Amino acid sequence: MICNVPTMLTWLRILLIPIFVGAFYWPENLRTLGEMPSHQVNVFATAVFIIAALTDWLDGYLARYLKQTSSFGAFLDPVADKLMVAAALIVLVEFDRVGAIVSLIIIGREIAISALREWMAGEGQRSSVGVAMIGKVKTAVQMLAIVLLLYWNDIDLGALGIFKTKDVGHVLIVVAAFLTLLSMAYYLRAAMPKMKQK
Structure with a gap:
């Protein structure tokens, strides 16, 4: 609908x-x-x-x-x-605010895994590459990193000091890129038995 x-x-x-x-x-x-x-x-x-x-x-x-x-x-x-x-x-x-290589890793993975899921769906095996926990963690870290990098400006927390949003965002987006590669490897491994049949 x-x-x-x-x-x-x-x-x-x-x-x-x-x-x-x-x-x-x-x-x-x-x-x-x-x-x-x-x-x-x-x-x-x-x-x-x-x-x-x-x-x-x-x-x-x-x-x-x-x-x-x-x-x-x-x-x-x-x-x-x-x-x-x-x-x-x-x-x-x-x-x-973010490096081109990190962005290419994240965007490239999204395209590749989307294509993989479509192919697996056509083979009746979409559940084999369904969303896994590592994918959910990657998404959470990635979204938080993007929010901090969009906001960019430091946040004054008073007695707690200054929260450096850009610094934390840079660290998290690199972590997200690493998790992106890890999750891509996970999904490719899950799809490998079907790939070997082709």
């Missing part, structure tokens, strides 16, 4: 992508390309990204709770996730 509640939330997530990306390039906010975005732009983009990320959890929950799962929703949901992550990483590369 294309127009049930969970699927509409997935469409909303896709529609939020140009909004959070556009915040960095809006003439009044951004000035000339190459300058560092203002704190207000960072906060707005981060907030929109968080809302988009929350719809990812919410649409899955509602699909199960309302019993509105559909093959179209199952197709669209990961597409929306990958578009959101890829868009964020491209913006972060543009503003020199």
Whole structure:
């Protein structure tokens, strides 16, 4: 079903992508390309990204709770996730907040595993490469890293000191890239028996 509640939330997530990306390039906010975005732009983009990320959890929950799962929703949901992550990483590369190699690892893995899952589904073996715990951990670390790198500015915690969001974000995105490779190896290993038959 294309127009049930969970699927509409997935469409909303896709529609939020140009909004959070556009915040960095809006003439009044951004000035000339190459300058560092203002704190207000960072906060707005981060907030929109968080809302988009929350719809990812919410649409899955509602699909199960309302019993509105559909093959179209199952197709669209990961597409929306990958578009959101890829868009964020491209913006972060543009503003020199994350390295191109790290972004290529993460985006490349998403494309490769999506293709693998589609192929395995065609072979009737999609469950063999279903979402594993390492994939969930990778996603959690990756999303937190992106949020911190979008926000960028340090947070003054008063007596607790200064929370260096950019430093923590840099560490987490490298950890996410490592987990990305690890999870890709896990899924490839799971698919290997079927691959050897071809």
